[in-house]
Amino acid sequence: MPRIPRISRTKRVLLIVTSALAVSAAALGGGLLWVYATADVSTAGAEFSRELAVPPLAASTVRADGTRVFDLTMRAGQKEFRPGEKTPTWGFNGDHLGPTLRAGRGEKVAVRIRNTLGEESTVHWHGMHLPAKADGGPHQMVAHGATWTPRWTVDQPAASLWYHPHPHGRTEKHVQRGLAGMFLLDDDRSRRLALPKTYGVDDLPVIVQDVTFDGARFDVEHGLLRDTGFLGERTMVNGTLDPYKVVGDELVRLRLLNASTARIYDFGFSDDRGFALIGTDGGLLERPARMDRVLLSPGERAEIVVRMKPGERTVLRSFPHDVYGGGWQRRLAGGDDSFDVLELRAADTLRPSPEVPAELGGLEVPDGADSVRERHFGLLTSGINGKKVRMDRIDLTVVRGTTEIWTVRNEHDTPHNFHVHDVQFRVLEVDGEEPPPRLRGAKDTVFVPPNKAVKLAVRFDGSADPKTPYMYHCHLLYHEDQGMMGQFVVVEKGQRAAKVRTPDPHAGH
Known part of the structure; x- marks a missing residue:
C-alpha cells in the first residue's frame, strides 16, 4: 500500500x-x-392620508422702542406621528419643530429663548445677517434652565430663513429630534409684488426631513457605511407623515427647506410639470427661472411657484440624482433614493391668481469685482484645509466692508456642502462654469459636488467684533459634528483678532 x-x-x-x-x-x-x-429607498406611489400641518405664526409683542419680541422655549415632549404610538421629540413652544417667526426689514427684533431640555443647546439664525454675539453658534450655549435674549435689527431683503440648534458635536441629534423652525423676512418690494403671500393658504412652508422609526423612537443611528450621516427611510413635511394639502388658488408658493441632517433632495413633481423658481436662500431672484427640478442639500432653501388646475392632484417628489463621485457613493449617500413628499389637491373651483411677475428685483450680493483677496478651502470629512475646528482658534480674520473671493473644493467622493454664517454670497462659478439657475440668487449654503469646486463672492459689511467668531462649515451635520468647521472674526481695518474663549456651558442671562 x-x-x-x-x-x-x-x-x-x-x-x-x-x-x-x-x-x-x-x-x-x-x-x-x-x-x-x-x-436604496423609494416611497414613490405612497398614499397620502394626513392633512399637512402648517406651523403657526409666532406671537410677538412690540415694545415702546419698536422692538418686536418673540418667545421660544426649547422643550422635550412626545408626538403621535403614527396612530397609537407616541414618539419622544424635542421642539420649540411645543412637542416638535417650532412656530414660524416673521419680521420686516428695518425692524428691531429680540428673541427670548428659554432652555428646558435637560442639557445645553443653542439657537442659530441660519441665513440671518446679525452681530456675532447674536448668531447662536457654539459660542452662545444656553444651559438648561437658562434664558438667552439676542437682539438685532433686520437688515436684509425678504427671504425664507430658518432657525436650529448649533451645539458643537451634537447638532445632528438636536436637529434630528425636532428643533427647527422657519423665520420669514418681508420688505417693501416683496409686499408690492403680485406673488402668492397668504401664509398657510397659497404660501406654504415646506420643512422636509427624513426619518426612520425604530419602535417609538426616530432619533436612530446611522446605517452601515453611511459616512454622510443619518439617512432616513421616509420623509415628513412640517412634522406630518404622508401629508396632503388642499389648495384653493391657481398658483401656490412652496417655501422649500431641506431640514434633513444629511440627505440631498432633487425636488420636482410626479407628472414632471414645470414650476417657477422665484427665490433661493437669501431672497428673491432678479427674475423667475422656469425648471422642473431643484436640488437642495441640507440647510438650503428654494421658493417655487406651481400652477394648479381645478380638481387635479400632483405630488412633490424627490427624484434620484447623480451628484456623487461614483456608483457606490451614490448608492450609499442616497442618490438612488426617491420619495413622494407632499400631495397637492386642487379644489374643484380655484381662485384666480395673477401671473408670476417677469421681474422680481435686484440682488444685494457682491459680484466680486472689488475683491481684496482670495482664499481657498479644501473640504474633507477629516476637516477643512486639513484642520478640525478648535473652539479657541480663529482660522480667518476678515476686514469689515471688504469683499473676498472664496474657492471651495470638495477633495474626495463624499458629498459636502458649505455654509457661511452672517453673509449671503454670490456663486460665481461651479468648477469653472457658469452656475445653474438654482445657484444664481443670494446664497448662504451651497452644495459642492465631489472632486469639484465652487467660487464665491463674499462681502462682510456687518458689525466688527474681534472677540466673537462666526462659523463656516459643512452642513451635513454629522460632518460638522466631527469637526468639519472653521471660525472667522470680522474686524475694523488695522484691528487684530482677540483671544476667543471656549464656549461657556452655563451661559445665559
Whole structure:
C-alpha cells in the first residue's frame, strides 16, 4: 500500500488560515453586496392620508422702542406621528419643530429663548445677517434652565430663513429630534409684488426631513457605511407623515427647506410639470427661472411657484440624482433614493391668481469685482484645509466692508456642502462654469459636488467684533459634528483678532 504523505504542521496551519481568510472574504464580499443591494429607498406611489400641518405664526409683542419680541422655549415632549404610538421629540413652544417667526426689514427684533431640555443647546439664525454675539453658534450655549435674549435689527431683503440648534458635536441629534423652525423676512418690494403671500393658504412652508422609526423612537443611528450621516427611510413635511394639502388658488408658493441632517433632495413633481423658481436662500431672484427640478442639500432653501388646475392632484417628489463621485457613493449617500413628499389637491373651483411677475428685483450680493483677496478651502470629512475646528482658534480674520473671493473644493467622493454664517454670497462659478439657475440668487449654503469646486463672492459689511467668531462649515451635520468647521472674526481695518474663549456651558442671562 503506498504511503500517504503527511502534511506538516506548518502547512496545516497555513491551510486553515487560508481557508478562514477565503471564507471571511466571501462573507465580507457578500455582506458588501447585500449592503449595496438594499441601500436604496423609494416611497414613490405612497398614499397620502394626513392633512399637512402648517406651523403657526409666532406671537410677538412690540415694545415702546419698536422692538418686536418673540418667545421660544426649547422643550422635550412626545408626538403621535403614527396612530397609537407616541414618539419622544424635542421642539420649540411645543412637542416638535417650532412656530414660524416673521419680521420686516428695518425692524428691531429680540428673541427670548428659554432652555428646558435637560442639557445645553443653542439657537442659530441660519441665513440671518446679525452681530456675532447674536448668531447662536457654539459660542452662545444656553444651559438648561437658562434664558438667552439676542437682539438685532433686520437688515436684509425678504427671504425664507430658518432657525436650529448649533451645539458643537451634537447638532445632528438636536436637529434630528425636532428643533427647527422657519423665520420669514418681508420688505417693501416683496409686499408690492403680485406673488402668492397668504401664509398657510397659497404660501406654504415646506420643512422636509427624513426619518426612520425604530419602535417609538426616530432619533436612530446611522446605517452601515453611511459616512454622510443619518439617512432616513421616509420623509415628513412640517412634522406630518404622508401629508396632503388642499389648495384653493391657481398658483401656490412652496417655501422649500431641506431640514434633513444629511440627505440631498432633487425636488420636482410626479407628472414632471414645470414650476417657477422665484427665490433661493437669501431672497428673491432678479427674475423667475422656469425648471422642473431643484436640488437642495441640507440647510438650503428654494421658493417655487406651481400652477394648479381645478380638481387635479400632483405630488412633490424627490427624484434620484447623480451628484456623487461614483456608483457606490451614490448608492450609499442616497442618490438612488426617491420619495413622494407632499400631495397637492386642487379644489374643484380655484381662485384666480395673477401671473408670476417677469421681474422680481435686484440682488444685494457682491459680484466680486472689488475683491481684496482670495482664499481657498479644501473640504474633507477629516476637516477643512486639513484642520478640525478648535473652539479657541480663529482660522480667518476678515476686514469689515471688504469683499473676498472664496474657492471651495470638495477633495474626495463624499458629498459636502458649505455654509457661511452672517453673509449671503454670490456663486460665481461651479468648477469653472457658469452656475445653474438654482445657484444664481443670494446664497448662504451651497452644495459642492465631489472632486469639484465652487467660487464665491463674499462681502462682510456687518458689525466688527474681534472677540466673537462666526462659523463656516459643512452642513451635513454629522460632518460638522466631527469637526468639519472653521471660525472667522470680522474686524475694523488695522484691528487684530482677540483671544476667543471656549464656549461657556452655563451661559445665559
